[in-house]
Amino acid sequence: MAAPEKQPILVTGAAGFIGFHVATALLKEGRVVIGVDNLTPYYDVKLKEARLAELQKHNGFSFVRLDLADRQATADLFAQYKFPHVVHLAAQAGVRYSLIDPQAYVDSNLIGFVNVLEGCRHNGCQHLLYASSSSVYGSNTHMPFSVHDNVDHPLSLYGASKKANELMAHSYSHLFKLPTTGLRFFTVYGPWGRPDMAMWIFASAILSGKPIKLFNHGKMRRDFTYVDDVVESIVRLAARPAVGDPDWSGDKPDPGSSSAPWRVYNIGNNNPVDLLDVVELLEKSxxxxxxxxxxxxxxxxxxxxxADVDALMQEVGFKPSTPIGDGIARFIAWYRAYNGLK
Structure with a gap:
C-alpha cells in the first residue's frame, strides 16, 4: 500500500474558490491531489480556468472534468482511485440564484452528493469532509449560531439542500460507519474569491465608479471568514475522522453530534461585522x-x-481569526493584480 502522503486525496470543486485553496495547501504539503470540477458557467469560467492553471503547476495535481451528477462516471472515478480521504466542496452555491434555477441545486447538491456518498461507501473511504453552509441556520435568531442548535427552518432551497447533505451524510455514517464531517462555512472571502459574492461585487463597483446595492438598507451583519483560516480548519479536520459520541442520547438528541461517526462544525470568524463597515474598509483599501x-x-x-466555533476549537485547537481589515487589504491587492489594475 502507498504511503499515506502518496495516497490521492479527492478535492471536488477544485476549480472553485475554497476548493482551489484547499487543493493548493494539500499540494504544498506534498500530497497527491485529484481535482474534480465540471466548470459550470454559474460565474466566469475564465476565473476557474485560471485557478486550475495555478494548480497544474504542481506535479502532484491531476484534473478530471466531471459532473458528479453523472452516476456512472462518478462511480468509475471512485473505483479507479479508491480515495482514502475526500474533501467534497463542489456544489451549486448562492442563496439568490436558488430562487431562479432550483433544479441546479437538486442536480449538484442532492444527486451529486449521494453519488459521492456511494463512491465513499463502496471504495473504503476513511473520511469524507463536505461543504455545508451557515444558511442551514435559516430563521434562527439566537446568536451566535451553535452546532447544537436545531436547524429545521432554512429560508432558501440552497440552505435546505445543505441541511439535506448533513442528513444524508448522517444516514451513511450510521448505516455504513463512514466518518463524515460537515463544514458550515460563514461568508468566506479572500484572493481568488467568487465574483457573485459581496466582497468582489463591491470592489468591482467601487473601482469602476458604479453604485453598490446595500440590502436591508445596509443593516446586515456577516461573520466574514478569511479563506486561509478556512483552509487551516479543513486541513486539521481532515486528519481527525469523525467518531461517534458514546454519550449521545436519543432521549435528548444533540443536533451537533451523534452516536454515529458524524460531526458538523461552524467555520466562521466568530466576529460579525456590519456591512457598512466592510464598505468603509474597502473604500480605504x-x-x-x-x-x-x-x-x-x-x-x-x-x-x-x-458563528460559535467552540466545537472546532475543542476538536483541532484552532479557530479563524484574521482581522477583516487585513483580509480585505490582501483581497484588494490580489484583485488589482489579477485584473491588471494599478
Missing part, C-alpha cells in the same frame, strides 16, 4: 468612495450571521 444604494431585504436572505 481602494482609495475611492463608494456610491451607495439602499435596498430592501432580498428573499431568502438573513440579516445577520455569527
Amino acid at each position: 481602494i482609495g475611492k468612495k463608494a456610491v451607495r444604494e439602499l435596498e430592501p431585504m432580498q428573499p431568502g436572505d438573513v440579516p445577520a450571521t455569527y
